[in-house]
Amino acid sequence: MENPNRNEMLIKLGGVDILLRPSFENIAAMEAKLGGLPYLAFKFSSHGKNSATLSDCAQIIYFNQAAVNPNDPTKKKLSLDEVWELVSQEGVNVLQPVMAFLARLTAGNKMAQELTDAQKKS
Numbered sequence: 001m002e003n004p005n006r007n008e009m010l011i012k013l014g015g016v017d018i019l020l021r022p023s024f025e026n027i028a029a030m031e032a033k034l035g036g037l038p039y040l041a042f043k044f045s046s047h048g049k050n051s052a053t054l055s056d057c058a059q060i061i062y063f064n065q066a067a068v069n070p071n072d073p074t075k076k077k078l079s080l081d082e083v084w085e086l087v088s089q090e091g092v093n094v095l096q097p098v099m100a101f102l103a104r105l106t107a108g109n110k111m112a113q114e115l116t117d118a119q120k121k122s
Helices: 024-034 037-044 054-064 080-107 117-121
Strands: 009-013 016-020
Touching (some): 009 080, 016 080, 037 054
Antiparallel strands (some): 009 016
């Protein structure tokens, strides 16, 4: 289950639920491999002539997936090959959720409310 207060996003690829959880470590690893967030946002925009590829989508998902599937704690992160297989099954349909995830990363969650003390401790 996604936590909107943490900008998490649940996407379904090929019948598999993948929780994307942006963290400093996840975003830093993604940026080191793919370029900075402004560059990625440009690639996915019409100004960048929508030059993003399915490979870009697979890597964004791979780097930002939660460490453990929340519905099955025994399931570890998917490998890049596993993510690529799911992305290739979805084809161009994967672009929209990845663009929405990048929008959350670059704009922040404007709908999120201030966390309570109990939420901050969890």
